[in-house]
Amino acid sequence: MHISISGLLGAWLALTAVAKPVGEPELQSRATDFTNPILWQDHPDLDVSRVGDVFYYSSSTFAFSPGAPVLKSYDLVNWTPVSHSVPRLDFASKYNLNSATDRAYVKGIWASSLQYRKSDDTFYWIGCIEGKTYVYSSPNSGAGANNGEVNNWNWSLRATINKCYYDCGLFFDDDNTVYVAYGNTDIQVAQLSNDVKSEVRSQSVYKGSVTIEGSRMYKVNGNYYIFVTRPANEEWVLKSKSPFGPYEQKVLVASISGPISNAGYAHQGGIVGTKDNKWYYIGFLDAYPGGRIPVSAPITWGSDGWPSLVKVNNGWGLTYPMPVSTSKTVPAPVGTDNFSSSALSHEWEWNHNPDTTKWKLTNGVQLQTATITNDLFTARNTLTHRIIGPKSHGTFRIDVSKMQDGDRAGAALFRDVAAYIGIYKEGSSSRLVMVNNLSLNSDWSTKSTGTIAATGPTLASGATDVWLRVQADITPAFSGGATRQTTFWYSTDGNNFQQLGPAFGMTNTWQFFTGYRFAVFNHATKALGGQITVKSFTMQKY
Template sequence: MTAPWTADTGDGHYRNPILYADFSDPDVIGVGDDFFMTASSFNRVPGLPLLHSTDLVNWRLVGHALERLRPEDFYRTPRHGCGVWAPALRHHDGRFWIVYPDPDHGIYVTTSDDPAGTWTEPRLILPGSGLIDPCPLWDDDGNTYLVHGWAKSRCGFNNRLTAYRMRPDLTGPLDTGTVIVDGDSIPGCRTLEGPKWYQHDGWYWIFAPGGGVQHGWQYAMRSRDVLGPYEPRIVLTQGDTTVNGPHQGAWVQTPAGESWFLHFQDLHAYGRVVHLQPMTWDGNGWPVIGDRGAPVRRHRKPATTTHTPRPFAGTPEWTWPANPEPGWSTRLPDADGLRLLCRPGDDLRKAPAVLGRRLPGPRVRAETTVHLDAGIGARAGLTVLGQAYCWIGLEQRPGGPVLVCRTADAAGEAERDVSPPVPVDRPVRLAVTVADGAITRFAADSGTGWTQYGPPVQATPGHWIGATLGLFALGSHGHADFGPLVIAASEEP
């Protein structure tokens, strides 16, 4: 079985993206010979994924810092576009720190002594609406600061960065905040957000994206004083490449002294995939990212102590679109099978009980089996879910289960059949193939071989996230048993 995407080419080089999966707004740090990454998770639960690498190319998922979204009751139903926006990951005073924003509630902090272990309950340190994309800085002089951006959708303005002096343990601010960068004063600047704060070579640095998700660019800004003024320079743009909107990420140094920059690219239904760019410094002390400020597609790997190829792997990541209730899913005795309890719902976009995975590559085939034991009207199946969606699976009718394939083409639109229902009398194998351009094709085997159902369907992103590959069981009572979800590369173009 071939992995859907491998960045390590096996010859001392890598290809971008290093993660062909929706890990938006990545932040990365180096601790000794190890690198750790977190990313935005929005309304996915659990949130704040933690990934580990020893070479910045091969990553594995090791856990999550946020088991449930806060406030608890607010996230009992899917809140698309809400939840965890761009976080910052830091290592300070022997602990790992994540500061993350919820644009509707404020800025939180959580800490741990082990990224793969237990994280503290998130503490709200700056309450308010519209505060996004925070990053702390423990200054060499002993002072502590935090900078953040603003979401116009919540507070009516954006394009500026505000900083606070903070208590050293980040439990709260020591002042009311100061605007240290006003994007409106920078020619051509718009949607300035996502700041990451560093000290280097006698300067304070803020790396921040501008221009928006799909067509933006990356700034580096420097100042001799922590609170500015900051001198901006654009250091990464699309140029003549196909890598749109290359920005919003992290600068990291290796033990060998090399600098690298990680950022995302918005690929619509595939989500915001992660790229790795080489970074050097010019004679005036400014960063040079990629190939003279444009993204590279292929490059030699970072010089690190470990070069063992390790494709994206680790803990299988299942997430819900809202805080789940106990017992919604249980493991079946035979290895990786799952039992999902039927939960009320009609529109999959509004249902909290859809168990999902990120799409892991450009060409993917996912297979499972399903057996439905539930009341009349219950449904269970395999879906590719975004602002529109399609699914294949079983529906319980008075005469027994039928195999159906359905789609909802636009938000709020009711589902419709895209193939005639077929009576079945046994568990059914289900499959979906995602081909280039996120074109999906659904198929099933009810005992006579694989048959395609419905026409090809264009997958769509969700709200700030890529499409979700999901399993679900909806109905008033009963359950559905799924076999292991087997995901591999597809050969379909």
């Protein structure tokens, strides 16, 4: 995870059976070139690796639960989520969103690492959360015998180490020795026990004169490498013949232009090789209001062992040749989720840990009211979904027939400065509202619970389904200063939509780290007992 510094651009669920949204033809071409960004969604602090023919990708999720999504790809360009390494955020009670003063915004899972160890057919995830390092593992995956395909994800907590491996990168050496590179400015390498439960030794290997972090550790052609970021615009490479150094240093990229405008510079990433020994660096761009999105470029290796990024017109290429030619596909990120499986798709994450007694899958996602509050930021069981850029809308079909007096439900554009379209149940009446200017203070306490900006029609007595749409333009505006707009729409038949309320201007600030998300919520203001059922969610580009 990067922290902005002055003068730079910024600085649970056992989810094994997954229902994937129905895809549309949004996958990038497999024949010739790909276009950056490779995935226009908020997936920062990435760690990328390959097992057989399958590439895996892990990223940060902060207080969203389950945490640390695992994405897979066959070509390094088209990705789909397949698991979460941390099924539930069991780090402290505040991750349960207990109250307005007991919650975990901007805490939780920052830059972490995911790697596979062939010798025991196990995936390992490691990350520092508030001073301690947690290790989760998924054994007996079958990936080694199935050319990288996983038969079963079975994540559980393996160990807690009473030390913070900040912004860590896990590495298994050829002899199975376990290392983790970590640190801020003072980069260190620790050797862990073979069972990945404790530290054997640790030492400093490189002290920077400026802030560097985001370690990723590799071994290529006999050399050890630690890739680190100088936030938020450079990527450095440390190279040594030994895991414990001494390390030399060179710059891989520094304030490199492109590939899209009004975004930050590519940095804080990692490298991965294909089966035919082609190598790629993948970093992310600060691309608020949408978050931090991944971009990829080939790298070459010099005779001196140093990598170089392949540039286009001395900048980061908008397009490059496809890394892998394959007929294997993954689902597209757009389409409709009808919630017809026995578990939620890994596209979904809750705002903090959910109250598992207040939701279930039954002809949709049934959300009972779990909190009595007038503050959406304190309401449990708000279900979120990343927005696909640059412009898309998310439409929730919701059965509101079992809402009770005082209940509030709806579709939100969720972040620290937020807005929503929803239903307010008052007595026997259900009225449509658009609410804006919900916001958090800089310490992530609630600043404003929002203002009703527009009131729509009252739903007919006995009405059941209503369609609520959030239409968001998350075209990067991080360095350009423009205010991107979101509009809110409703329909009572699923075909004819009407806008409600004014356009809402999104914030481009980085301090909350997470980009905007689509979200659906249901909470009470008077008494528990009401419920809604989310029958479907459709995300489409426009």
